[in-house]
Amino acid sequence: MSERDEAQGARSEHRATQRFARAANYSAFPLRLVLGFSGGVDSTVLLHALAEARAEFPLELRAVHVHHGLLEQADAWVEAARAHCASLGVPLQVAYVRVQPDGRGLEAAARSARLRALAAVPGDALVLAQHRDDQAETVLFRLLRGSGVAGLAAMRPIAPAPLAGAAAPWWLRPFLDLPKETLIAWARERGLRWVEDPSNASADFTRNWLRAEILPQLEHRLPGVRTVLARTAETMAEAQQGLDDLAALDDERVGHPQGGWDLAEFLRLPVHRQKNLVRWATLRLPALPPTHRRLEEGLRQAADYAGGVWRFPLGEAWLCARGERLWVEAAPQGCDAAYRCG
């Protein structure tokens, strides 16, 4: 390695450590971190960055690798992950999951199963290696599927775990503002080895098609578009925070002493705030938010409420009225009620 390479390596190591410290909002207390380690390039770089950060911070680092059992390479990936972690003295847990296709497609089912397995590992925080290009891709994908503000807020660098009852309360993404090419350059500088998931190359999945074909074309025409899309997520996250604050105020303003809302007071709110309040309350159950159309129909019917017990299905929740009260409650048969990260 030349002197120049060494200097570059040292600089990027320093940056990775600083980045981690910032993302973890790090102070001097010991932190038990669990890294979601797939063995791909991004999480391999993060594994090394965190392993090195142990020299500077009192970290307890463990890794978890989820074995989905879907591809013939899965067992070899486990072995590669074990070897990698052993070489750095990082304990590795392997979580074997069974992916149950549930009508949303195999990729989405695998993702849900993976999130559940990751959420089951105890620690102070789970650390994931998503980067700026993943963020841009998520924003574009969700835009094309008609997501609203909450969906377009995409991923946060520091966020509460998105699953109810997760064993690590915080999820950290220290690389979220770094382009993928920076991570690849880091890995090459260090001579790291990683595995390639062949399903990432399959254009059968819309996300892969966006990543491999559409985003490069957009970037060619509009240089910097990935950064623009990633910034959209930040703007939307702030907007969502404002909407949540408004919903919390409205919840208090029209709250009923027996829980839920006073129906007459609720109906005096402008319709867009009624919608915002019901969405907010649904997410806190927790349940997936209702579609716009269901929500509109539910609110239209609530406005015509004529007494008795009334219930309207909103996907994973019910909108209910009785007497002078209106409220939302979880639907017992909610298809996947604990999962709400979209």
Ligand SMILES: Nc1ncnc2c1ncn2[C@@H]1O[C@H](COP(=O)(O)OP(=O)(O)OP(=O)(O)O)[C@@H](O)[C@H]1O
């Ligand atoms: N099988 C897995 N086991 C443990 N963690 C995983 C696994 N797959 C993904 N992750 C974690 O979730 C993050 C996001 O997953 P995604 O599928 O978008 O990334 P990836 O393409 O697998 O990334 P990487 O280059 O790290 O492999 C990864 O960066 C990694 O931290």
